[in-house]
Amino acid sequence: MQFIETRGNDGKKPSTITFSEAILNPSASFGGLYVPESIPELNETFLASHLASHYKVLALDFLQKFGIDIETKVLNKALDRYDDFDDPSNPVPLSKIEEECFVAELYHGPTRAFKDMALQPFGYILSKLAQQRGEQYLIMAATSGDTGPATLETFKNQDGVKVACLYPEGGTSDVQRLQMVTEDANNLKVIGVKGNFDDTQNTLKDLLASEDFKAQLAQRDIKLSAANSVNFGRIIFQIIYHIHAYLELLRKDEIRMGEKIYLVVPSGNFGNALGAYYAKKAGLPIEKILISSNVNNILTDWIKTGTYDLTTRELIQTQSPAMDILKSSNIERIMFDKFGAARTKELMESLATTGKSQLTDIELASLQEDFDASFADDDTCASVIGEYAQKGYIMDPHTATCMGAYATLRAKPLKTVVYSTAEWTKFSPAVAAALGKKIEDDIEALKWVSKEANLVVPSMIESLFDKPIKHTVVVEKESIQTQMLDFL
Numbered sequence: 001m002q003f004i005e006t007r008g009n010d011g012k013k014p015s016t017i018t019f020s021e022a023i024l025n026p027s028a029s030f031g032g033l034y035v036p037e038s039i040p041e042l043n044e045t046f047l048a049s050h051l052a053s054h055y056k057v058l059a060l061d062f063l064q065k066f067g068i069d070i071e072t073k074v075l076n077k078a079l080d081r082y083d084d085f086d087d088p089s090n091p092v093p094l095s096k097i098e099e100e101c102f103v104a105e106l107y108h109g110p111t112r113a114f115k116d117m118a119l120q121p122f123g124y125i126l127s128k129l130a131q132q133r134g135e136q137y138l139i140m141a142a143t144s145g146d147t148g149p150a151t152l153e154t155f156k157n158q159d160g161v162k163v164a165c166l167y168p169e170g171g172t173s174d175v176q177r178l179q180m181v182t183e184d185a186n187n188l189k190v191i192g193v194k195g196n197f198d199d200t201q202n203t204l205k206d207l208l209a210s211e212d213f214k215a216q217l218a219q220r221d222i223k224l225s226a227a228n229s230v231n232f233g234r235i236i237f238q239i240i241y242h243i244h245a246y247l248e249l250l251r252k253d254e255i256r257m258g259e260k261i262y263l264v265v266p267s268g269n270f271g272n273a274l275g276a277y278y279a280k281k282a283g284l285p286i287e288k289i290l291i292s293s294n295v296n297n298i299l300t301d302w303i304k305t306g307t308y309d310l311t312t313r314e315l316i317q318t319q320s321p322a323m324d325i326l327k328s329s330n331i332e333r334i335m336f337d338k339f340g341a342a343r344t345k346e347l348m349e350s351l352a353t354t355g356k357s358q359l360t361d362i363e364l365a366s367l368q369e370d371f372d373a374s375f376a377d378d379d380t381c382a383s384v385i386g387e388y389a390q391k392g393y394i395m396d397p398h399t400a401t402c403m404g405a406y407a408t409l410r411a412k413p414l415k416t417v418v419y420s421t422a423e424w425t426k427f428s429p430a431v432a433a434a435l436g437k438k439i440e441d442d443i444e445a446l447k448w449v450s451k452e453a454n455l456v457v458p459s460m461i462e463s464l465f466d467k468p469i470k471h472t473v474v475v476e477k478e479s480i481q482t483q484m485l486d487f488l
């Protein structure tokens with residue numbers, strides 16, 4: 001399988017590359033992204049042959065059908081990362097919460113958010129490739145919460161890769177900050193930045209654009225890669241759990257082979273939803289993918305009207321911070337798949353220069369064949385959390401954005417999978433408030449919710465509060481380069 005570019009080729013970069021090239025150097029011509037030339041078919045024979053499979057067996061078979069240039073030995077080792085999940089034989093358990101509604105819990109990995117599903121195996125593969133080539137890579141991430149901990153966790157003590165993670169001081173939950181600053185490994189650096197998430201992201205952008213910094217990296221023979229979902233190495237692992245969810249419904253006798261289902265995906269950068277789209281395109285019987293957002297509902301507008309307009313918006317901080325995103329990177333891959341490279345380039349350039357892009361009626365109709373969308377504000381999410389807690393199910397604020405989509409967007413009475421992207425333990429003050437108790441302190445909120453709802457706090461969250469702090473650096477924007485060079 002070769003990979004091609006969403007905005008076409010600039011005549012300087014190669015026009016097709018392998019999977020390993022695409023994950024080591026994820027930026028394509030004209031600022032575009034890499035996408036696979038085609039998607040392998042997922043027919044009923046494939047699904048039937050995996051009814052009794054362990055998650056890792058399904059995953060390996062799927063990855064091999066994709067024909068990526070990674071040795072089986074390395075893929076197996078990468079998939080062994082799922083052995084650290086709560087239940088290695090089923091890393092994504094499915095809970096029934098309504099007659100037709102099932103929650104697929106994507107958060108049973110080491111950092112308790114769905115980022116582990118892809119970052120865990122991806123991290124192994126990327127560092128293995130770096131080692132095989134005798135190269136050194138630097139991965140830099142600006143995080144508002146979940147990406148940082150999951151990126152540090154997957155690369156800790158891996159040769160060939162160094163990771164630097166920037167977070168806004170005071171802009172993450174206590175649990176998220178502790179997950180980062182207590183990480184203890186020589187190849188990891190965590191830096192607090194004075195300012196909000198925007199400032200942090202701008203600091204990173206400026207640093208990556210600095211000629212001086214680039215020269216310093218070159219001098220040290222260090223290459224840059226990326227671990228966010230612009231990297232296709234993450235997306236490929238995000239197709240598999242949608243297949244798994246379908247198989248789980250079959251195993252539980254909730255559907256017959258071939259019966260269509262809805263998926264509800266709480267979205268930000270659209271990586272999770274893109275994985276669902278590829279699964280649908282490959283033949284998984286999905287009626288529609290329902291996208292949920294918080295009040296930063298630019299995706300709702302895009303899918304309902306074809307308009308993507310940044311000029312009328314400012315980012316609003318919500319209780320579901322991982323979805324506080326306005327520039328959703330992976331919709332570019334949907335545009336490419338539906339409208340081709342020339343049109344994708346045009347739409348993305350329009351967005352960059354005017355802050356807006358507009359689909360035609362025909363394009364919009366095509367988008368709506370696969371997607372519908374809705375959003376929920378924080379108050380609505382709090383009532384949803386309260387309502388389901390009464391029925392015995394605790395969900396986090398990101399998952400809670402999905403329930404309005406479930407209630408209103410299903411045109412047919414089909415079984416539905418809602419994706420839960422974070423464990424409640426990462427957002428315990430918001431969950432406590434939804435259950436009627438205002439508690440600001442994370443540890444107090446964790447204790448209270450755990451008692452109130454009779455839930456266990458997993459050891460990796462509980463132990464965070466006793467671990468020594470390893471990263472104490474908090475800097476002004478200006479000192480970031482000095483800090484980085486010290487680290488490198």
Ligand SMILES: *Cc1c(COP(=O)(O)O)cnc(C)c1O
Pocket residue numbers: 113114115146147229266267268269270271272273322323398421422
């Ligand atoms: C990253 C994240 C999302 C958004 O997922 P995308 O793939 O970027 O759309 C939603 N919820 C949580 C908890 C996340 O960490």
